[in-house]
Amino acid sequence: MPLKDPEERRAYKRRYSKTPKEKERLRRYNQRPEVKEKVNQRVRDRRQWWQGYRERRKERGRITERRKYRETRIALREQVLALFGSACPRCGYSADHRALQIDHVNGDGARERQEGGYSLSWYRGVLRSVQAGEQRYQVLCCNCNWLKRYEDGTTGHDQKPISRTGLPGGQLQLPDGS
Numbered sequence: 001m002p003l004k005d006p007e008e009r010r011a012y013k014r015r016y017s018k019t020p021k022e023k024e025r026l027r028r029y030n031q032r033p034e035v036k037e038k039v040n041q042r043v044r045d046r047r048q049w050w051q052g053y054r055e056r057r058k059e060r061g062r063i064t065e066r067r068k069y070r071e072t073r074i075a076l077r078e079q080v081l082a083l084f085g086s087a088c089p090r091c092g093y094s095a096d097h098r099a100l101q102i103d104h105v106n107g108d109g110a111r112e113r114q115e116g117g118y119s120l121s122w123y124r125g126v127l128r129s130v131q132a133g134e135q136r137y138q139v140l141c142c143n144c145n146w147l148k149r150y151e152d153g154t155t156g157h158d159q160k161p162i163s164r165t166g167l168p169g170g171q172l173q174l175p176d177g178s
């Protein structure tokens with residue numbers, strides 16, 4: 001008697017699979033090497049897929065982290081620059097923010113950067129300092145920043161001011177007489 005109702009059919013199959021005869025048949029079937037191998041292969045495949053899944057998730061996470069970090073850093077930098085009017089106070093340069101630098105007034109920026117680099121916390125520290133009106137930082141364009149380093153003598157190891165001619169005191173005449 002074929003069962004038309006799917007619910008009844010499933011119940012019947014469930015009962016049938018529990019009969020001793022059928023149980024024994026299934027046990028023998030599952031012990032066949034090719035069946036065992038098939039099951040094992042499925043387990044291996046699944047394990048491998050999950051392994052790859054974890055790696056893919058991690059990589060996606062790393063990419064998102066890097067992007068978020070960069071975006072936050074750029075936003076913080078813009079915030080700091082805006083507090084200084086986003087322009088070089090010496091020459092007025094403001095065309096490209098990439099050529100504007102946040103400079104340590106006392107010239108110990110290099111040491112500070114060595115300690116923390118241009119990290120988010122460095123920018124946050126600068127922001128706090130500027131907002132507190134501490135005058136520790138200023139914005140300069142790349143050119144003016146380099147000229148300031150020459151004038152302050154903070155370009156290299158000798159830590160001596162260097163004049164326009166490249167020599168202390170500027171006694172040397174340039175070839176064009178200037």
Ligand SMILES: [Zn+2]
Binds near residue numbers: 088090092141143145
């Ligand atoms: Zn400048």
